[in-house]
Amino acid sequence: MLAMFIETYADPTGTLTLAIDRAEDGTVSIGFAGFPWHVHPCLLTGEFGATDEAATEGFKDAVLGNRLVIAIVRKAKEIIHVSITGCPDTEADGLPDGEELELRYWNGSRWTSGDPTLPFG
Template sequence: MKIVERHESPDRALTLLVSELDGDITIGFEGLPWHTHADLEAARTGRPRVLAVRELVDSILQDRQVIAVATINRQICAAWPTEALSPDPFQPADETLTFRRWSGAVASVARP
Protein backbone atom coordinates (compact mmCIF):
# COMPACT_ATOMS: atom_id res chain seq x y z
CA MET A 1 0.00 0.00 0.00
CA LYS A 2 1.35 3.40 -0.99
CA ILE A 3 0.74 6.37 1.32
CA VAL A 4 -0.39 9.24 -0.91
CA GLU A 5 -0.97 11.76 1.89
CA ARG A 6 -0.17 11.77 5.60
CA HIS A 7 -1.46 14.48 7.93
CA GLU A 8 -0.81 14.67 11.68
CA SER A 9 -3.26 16.66 13.80
CA PRO A 10 -1.75 19.67 15.60
CA ASP A 11 -2.11 17.88 18.96
CA ARG A 12 -0.59 14.71 17.45
CA ALA A 13 -3.59 12.65 18.59
CA LEU A 14 -4.64 11.57 15.07
CA THR A 15 -2.93 10.86 11.78
CA LEU A 16 -5.06 10.97 8.64
CA LEU A 17 -3.84 8.79 5.78
CA VAL A 18 -4.79 8.67 2.13
CA SER A 19 -3.50 5.40 0.67
CA GLU A 20 -3.61 3.69 -2.71
CA LEU A 21 -3.34 0.03 -3.62
CA ASP A 22 -4.02 -1.21 -7.15
CA GLY A 23 -6.11 1.88 -7.94
CA ASP A 24 -8.21 1.63 -4.76
CA ILE A 25 -7.89 4.84 -2.74
CA THR A 26 -8.70 4.72 0.96
CA ILE A 27 -8.93 7.42 3.62
CA GLY A 28 -8.59 6.57 7.31
CA PHE A 29 -6.91 7.27 10.61
CA GLU A 30 -3.61 5.47 11.14
CA GLY A 31 -3.86 2.47 13.47
CA LEU A 32 -7.65 2.76 13.85
CA PRO A 33 -10.37 0.65 12.23
CA TRP A 34 -12.51 3.24 10.41
CA HIS A 35 -11.73 3.93 6.77
CA THR A 36 -13.61 4.73 3.61
CA HIS A 37 -12.92 4.29 -0.09
CA ALA A 38 -12.88 6.80 -2.93
CA ASP A 39 -15.68 4.87 -4.66
CA LEU A 40 -17.90 5.12 -1.58
CA GLU A 41 -17.22 8.84 -1.18
CA ALA A 42 -17.94 9.40 -4.88
CA ALA A 43 -21.25 7.53 -4.58
CA ARG A 44 -22.16 9.40 -1.37
CA THR A 45 -21.40 12.86 -2.78
CA GLY A 46 -22.10 12.41 -6.48
CA ARG A 47 -18.62 13.76 -7.24
CA PRO A 48 -15.78 12.13 -9.19
CA ARG A 49 -13.56 9.92 -7.00
CA VAL A 50 -10.57 12.26 -6.86
CA LEU A 51 -12.73 15.28 -6.02
CA ALA A 52 -14.74 13.35 -3.40
CA VAL A 53 -11.51 12.29 -1.65
CA ARG A 54 -10.11 15.83 -1.79
CA GLU A 55 -13.31 17.28 -0.34
CA LEU A 56 -13.39 14.80 2.56
CA VAL A 57 -9.71 15.29 3.41
CA ASP A 58 -9.99 19.08 3.18
CA SER A 59 -13.15 19.15 5.31
CA ILE A 60 -11.30 17.25 8.04
CA LEU A 61 -8.08 19.28 7.84
CA GLN A 62 -9.91 22.62 7.71
CA ASP A 63 -11.99 21.84 10.84
CA ARG A 64 -15.31 21.72 8.95
CA GLN A 65 -15.79 18.01 9.76
CA VAL A 66 -16.49 16.78 13.29
CA ILE A 67 -14.53 13.67 14.27
CA ALA A 68 -15.87 11.21 16.85
CA VAL A 69 -13.05 9.80 18.99
CA ALA A 70 -13.68 6.82 21.27
CA THR A 71 -11.26 6.32 24.16
CA ILE A 72 -10.89 3.70 26.85
CA ASN A 73 -8.54 4.54 29.72
CA ARG A 74 -7.47 7.64 27.75
CA GLN A 75 -6.29 5.51 24.82
CA ILE A 76 -7.89 6.16 21.42
CA CYS A 77 -9.53 2.97 20.15
CA ALA A 78 -11.56 4.42 17.25
CA ALA A 79 -12.12 7.65 15.31
CA TRP A 80 -14.43 8.51 12.44
CA PRO A 81 -15.99 11.56 10.77
CA THR A 82 -19.56 12.14 11.94
CA GLU A 83 -22.50 14.49 11.68
CA ALA A 84 -24.21 13.20 14.85
CA LEU A 85 -23.02 14.71 18.13
CA SER A 86 -24.82 12.19 20.31
CA PRO A 87 -23.70 9.16 22.30
CA ASP A 88 -23.79 5.73 20.74
CA PRO A 89 -26.54 3.68 22.42
CA PHE A 90 -24.21 0.67 22.26
CA GLN A 91 -21.26 2.54 23.76
CA PRO A 92 -19.45 0.42 26.38
CA ALA A 93 -19.59 1.72 29.95
CA ASP A 94 -15.80 2.21 30.06
CA GLU A 95 -15.65 4.21 26.82
CA THR A 96 -15.70 7.99 26.44
CA LEU A 97 -16.78 9.48 23.14
CA THR A 98 -15.41 12.92 22.32
CA PHE A 99 -16.48 14.96 19.33
CA ARG A 100 -13.62 17.13 18.15
CA ARG A 101 -12.21 19.02 15.22
CA TRP A 102 -8.89 18.30 13.53
CA SER A 103 -7.34 21.24 15.39
CA GLY A 104 -8.17 19.53 18.68
CA ALA A 105 -11.06 21.83 19.56
CA VAL A 106 -13.65 19.81 21.46
CA ALA A 107 -17.21 19.96 20.09
CA SER A 108 -18.82 17.72 22.76
CA VAL A 109 -18.17 14.80 25.14
CA ALA A 110 -20.56 11.84 25.57
CA ARG A 111 -20.40 9.34 28.37
CA PRO A 112 -22.75 6.37 28.74
Protein backbone atom coordinates (compact mmCIF):
# COMPACT_ATOMS: atom_id res chain seq x y z
CA MET A 1 0.00 0.00 0.00
CA LEU A 2 1.46 3.35 -1.01
CA ALA A 3 1.58 6.23 1.43
CA MET A 4 1.86 9.96 0.91
CA PHE A 5 3.72 12.14 3.38
CA ILE A 6 1.46 14.79 4.88
CA GLU A 7 4.12 16.39 7.08
CA THR A 8 7.83 15.78 7.62
CA TYR A 9 10.22 17.23 10.18
CA ALA A 10 14.01 16.86 10.09
CA ASP A 11 15.76 16.76 13.45
CA PRO A 12 18.44 19.37 14.19
CA THR A 13 21.23 16.77 13.82
CA GLY A 14 20.08 15.77 10.32
CA THR A 15 19.81 12.13 11.43
CA LEU A 16 16.05 11.55 11.62
CA THR A 17 12.89 12.61 9.81
CA LEU A 18 9.58 12.38 11.64
CA ALA A 19 6.91 11.62 9.06
CA ILE A 20 3.14 11.79 9.21
CA ASP A 21 1.66 9.98 6.24
CA ARG A 22 -1.66 8.90 4.83
CA ALA A 23 -2.12 5.57 3.02
CA GLU A 24 -4.34 5.22 -0.03
CA ASP A 25 -7.14 3.95 2.21
CA GLY A 26 -6.91 7.08 4.38
CA THR A 27 -5.09 5.48 7.31
CA VAL A 28 -2.75 7.95 9.02
CA SER A 29 0.49 6.85 10.64
CA ILE A 30 3.35 8.60 12.40
CA GLY A 31 6.87 7.24 12.28
CA PHE A 32 10.40 7.86 11.08
CA ALA A 33 11.05 8.04 7.34
CA GLY A 34 12.95 5.00 6.11
CA PHE A 35 12.09 2.77 9.08
CA PRO A 36 9.12 0.47 9.64
CA TRP A 37 8.14 1.47 13.20
CA HIS A 38 5.01 3.63 13.28
CA VAL A 39 1.95 4.36 15.37
CA HIS A 40 -1.61 5.21 14.39
CA PRO A 41 -3.46 8.18 15.94
CA CYS A 42 -6.27 5.94 17.21
CA LEU A 43 -3.71 4.35 19.57
CA LEU A 44 -2.72 7.79 20.87
CA THR A 45 -6.16 9.18 21.72
CA GLY A 46 -6.69 9.89 25.36
CA GLU A 47 -2.99 10.13 26.16
CA PHE A 48 -2.13 12.76 23.54
CA GLY A 49 -5.53 14.19 22.56
CA ALA A 50 -9.25 13.53 22.53
CA THR A 51 -9.55 12.96 18.76
CA ASP A 52 -7.28 11.33 16.18
CA GLU A 53 -6.34 14.77 14.85
CA ALA A 54 -5.61 16.17 18.32
CA ALA A 55 -3.66 13.02 19.28
CA THR A 56 -1.56 13.32 16.12
CA GLU A 57 -0.71 16.94 16.96
CA GLY A 58 -0.10 16.12 20.63
CA PHE A 59 2.22 13.21 19.80
CA LYS A 60 4.08 15.24 17.18
CA ASP A 61 4.50 18.10 19.67
CA ALA A 62 5.77 15.66 22.34
CA VAL A 63 8.40 14.24 19.96
CA LEU A 64 9.50 17.63 18.60
CA GLY A 65 9.38 19.13 22.11
CA ASN A 66 11.85 16.56 23.49
CA ARG A 67 9.31 14.92 25.79
CA LEU A 68 9.47 11.42 24.27
CA VAL A 69 12.56 9.22 24.13
CA ILE A 70 13.75 7.98 20.75
CA ALA A 71 15.51 4.61 20.55
CA ILE A 72 18.03 4.29 17.73
CA VAL A 73 19.66 0.92 17.09
CA ARG A 74 22.86 0.77 15.08
CA LYS A 75 24.82 -2.12 13.66
CA ALA A 76 28.31 -1.33 12.39
CA LYS A 77 27.44 2.38 12.80
CA GLU A 78 24.46 2.08 10.43
CA ILE A 79 20.99 2.88 11.79
CA ILE A 80 18.83 -0.23 11.48
CA HIS A 81 15.86 0.67 13.70
CA VAL A 82 14.22 3.82 15.10
CA SER A 83 11.23 3.98 17.45
CA ILE A 84 9.73 5.85 20.36
CA THR A 85 10.18 4.01 23.65
CA GLY A 86 8.14 4.23 26.81
CA CYS A 87 10.64 2.09 28.73
CA PRO A 88 14.09 3.51 28.06
CA ASP A 89 15.55 1.82 31.17
CA THR A 90 14.92 -1.63 29.67
CA GLU A 91 15.18 -0.88 25.95
CA ALA A 92 18.63 -2.50 25.69
CA ASP A 93 17.47 -5.78 27.24
CA GLY A 94 17.99 -8.55 24.70
CA LEU A 95 19.88 -6.37 22.24
CA PRO A 96 21.90 -8.74 20.01
CA ASP A 97 25.69 -8.67 20.02
CA GLY A 98 27.05 -6.16 17.57
CA GLU A 99 24.12 -3.78 17.94
CA GLU A 100 24.33 -0.51 19.84
CA LEU A 101 21.47 1.46 21.35
CA GLU A 102 21.26 5.23 21.51
CA LEU A 103 18.52 6.79 23.63
CA ARG A 104 17.98 10.43 22.83
CA TYR A 105 15.53 13.24 22.34
CA TRP A 106 14.57 14.95 19.09
CA ASN A 107 17.14 17.71 19.58
CA GLY A 108 19.92 15.10 19.77
CA SER A 109 20.54 15.34 23.51
CA ARG A 110 21.06 11.99 25.19
CA TRP A 111 18.49 10.51 27.55
CA THR A 112 19.82 9.57 30.97
CA SER A 113 18.08 7.46 33.59
CA GLY A 114 15.91 9.66 35.76
CA ASP A 115 15.07 12.18 33.03
CA PRO A 116 11.37 13.03 33.07
CA THR A 117 9.54 11.56 30.07
CA LEU A 118 5.98 11.09 28.99
CA PRO A 119 4.65 7.55 29.21
CA PHE A 120 4.29 5.80 25.88
CA GLY A 121 3.46 2.29 24.85
